[in-house]
Amino acid sequence: MIQPEELDHYIRPGDHIVWSQGTAEPLTLTESFVQQRSAFTGSTVFVGITHSTTLGPAHTDHLSFSSYCGLAQNRRLVDADVLNIIPAHCSQLPAFFSSGVIACDVVFLHISRPGPNGKPSLGIGHDYLLAAAQRARVVIAEMNDQMPWTYGSSDLDGVQIDAVVHSSRELLEVAPGTITDTERRIARYATEFIGDGAVLEMGIGGIPDAILASLGDRRDLGIHSGMIGDSAVGLIEAGSVTNALKSVDAGVTVAGVLLGSQRLYDFARQNRGIQVRPANYTHNHKVLASIDGFTAINSAIEVDLTGQVNAECIAGRYVGAVGGQVDFVRGALAAKNGCSMIALPSTAKQGATSRIVPTLGGPVTTLRTDADVFVTEWGAAQLKGQSLNERVRRMIAIAHPAHREALTQQARHLRQ
Missing domain, CATH: 3.40.1080.10 (Glutaconate Coenzyme A-transferase)
Known part of the structure; x- marks a missing residue:
């Protein structure tokens, strides 16, 4: 000592x-x-x-x-x-x-x-x-x-x-995300892709918290995630998350980091139903691909009309991460009955800026070849297997109405 x-x-x-x-x-x-x-x-x-x-x-x-x-x-x-x-x-x-x-x-x-x-x-x-x-x-x-x-x-x-x-000191805590009407509307569309028995990966914040709060009527959900917060505890205590149908780690919630409050930490203490595992397991492609119904829920700073995702930079400032997004997206796409969702508000700056853009203003974190489902408060767009022209049409349909005409004009220019 x-x-x-x-x-x-x-x-x-x-x-x-x-x-x-x-x-x-x-x-x-x-x-x-x-x-x-x-x-x-x-x-x-x-x-x-x-x-x-x-x-x-x-x-x-x-x-x-x-x-x-x-x-x-x-x-x-x-x-x-x-x-x-x-x-x-x-x-x-x-x-x-x-x-x-x-x-x-x-x-x-x-x-x-x-x-x-x-x-x-x-x-x-x-x-x-x-x-x-x-x-x-x-x-x-x-x-x-x-x-x-x-x-x-x-x-x-x-x-x-x-x-x-x-x-002997208290651990750091992370407050629950703010849930507004925008997050609730996003959750309403996102939950259409989450059925009974799905195994969830999600981050923390308003959107994942809103989605989890909307899953109280689901049964036998599972969790395999890089991180979990307090909202996961609520679903477990409600009986919606049992992990009973998981093809890997049945009966167990798996996470790499617990980011929440004392409620989460007390719940995890000597709880056999929760395992905290290393990144070379939680994010391992072979493990993820073997989880039936693996459903990855991630977000973005901006997405383009063809399904490319920027989760890293705003105006040249590095405020996000590559992190686990690509690991989980590709794991979900490889899993039987898997689904990858990118969920985000349609605008920023009080609606002045569209987060669905003709071309990204930052790096490509996730490729358009890995695109599956995109969700905003205006709807959901399934891009997997779709042509570029059809992707553009579907992405404009879930953009904020105030920006759709401009996006349509910009899209015509891009196709010329």
């Missing part, structure tokens, strides 16, 4: 540091590291999605930052132009760390106290941490007595923990 102020016994200037992402961030370690950063000049921190304000632009006086995403609190670093983005599929990240493609000298883990098997677990966040820890020179763990012990995340084989800091 060590004290947080003793990090300089283990970390060297110029090291590459990785820690648990999202709500699993080990705050005692990360806050102490930032406070002591002058001792680690030249070090680089790799972060995933971030829900704390531990890191800020001012900390680049001694540190540099990299990530696969510009989501949540990472936006502050993006806006200050101090976050280096590494575009990556979530399925790639464990191999990037284990092979050294992304350097990793020191890993901060956030672990629970030992559970039923006598071992600690990674609690609410698994992802790519074990792959990084197996490669690192030093592994430092924060053992927090408020971190729930979870199934699927207690296999720390191959990881040598060099030092442990004990703590």
